[in-house]
Structure formats: C-alpha cells, structure tokens
Amino acid sequence: MKTYLLGLGACVALAMPALATEFSEIDADGDGVLSFLELQMIYPDLDAGQFDRMDSNGDGYVDAAEHEAAVQAGVLGPAPASET
Ligand SMILES: [Ca+2]
Numbered sequence: 001m002k003t004y005l006l007g008l009g010a011c012v013a014l015a016m017p018a019l020a021t022e023f024s025e026i027d028a029d030g031d032g033v034l035s036f037l038e039l040q041m042i043y044p045d046l047d048a049g050q051f052d053r054m055d056s057n058g059d060g061y062v063d064a065a066e067h068e069a070a071v072q073a074g075v076l077g078p079a080p081a082s083e084t
C-alpha cells in the first residue's frame with residue numbers, strides 16, 4: 001500500500017509539465033518579491049546582468065509583473081541561455 005502511494009506520487013511528479021517555475025515557488029521567504037539569491041536557487045546560471053534586465057523598475061527585486069515579463073521574454077525558462 002505504501003509502495004503503491006509512493007509510485008503514484010512519482011507518476012504525478014513526472015507528469016508535471018516542464019514550464020517556467022511558479023513565482024510562489026521561487027519566492028522562498030514569501031515576501032512577495034524575488035531577490036537575486038532566490039532566483040539563483042532556481043536558476044543557478046542566472047547572472048547579475050540578467051537580473052538587472054528583469055528588475056525593470058530598478059528596486060533590486062523582481063516582482064510578480066517583472067517575473068511574468070521575464071518569462072514572456074524567454075529570460076527565464078527551460079531553454080539554455082547561450083546568446084551573448
Ligand atoms: Ca522573496
């Protein structure tokens with residue numbers, strides 16, 4: 001029974017689409033904005049330049065709207081960033 005439940009959980013996890021990570025998952029401390037460190041935990045390859053571009057109002061954090069814009073622009077996502 002326990003094995004069955006574990007197997008079911010694994011199937012659900014595997015069925016998750018590989019889309020960009022949810023804002024709420026990145027926001028580790030739950031303050032409603034994303035710091036550079038929070039983003040780096042999810043996107044280890046993110047550099048300060050990319051973060052600055054995402055932080056369009058320059059307050060040092062990426063809010064929900066800025067995060068959405070970055071996802072739309074393809075700054076964040078599963079695709080490898082090799083365009084510099
Ligand atoms: Ca946060």
Ligand SMILES: [Ca+2]
Nearest residue numbers: 055059061062
């Ligand atoms: Ca900002």
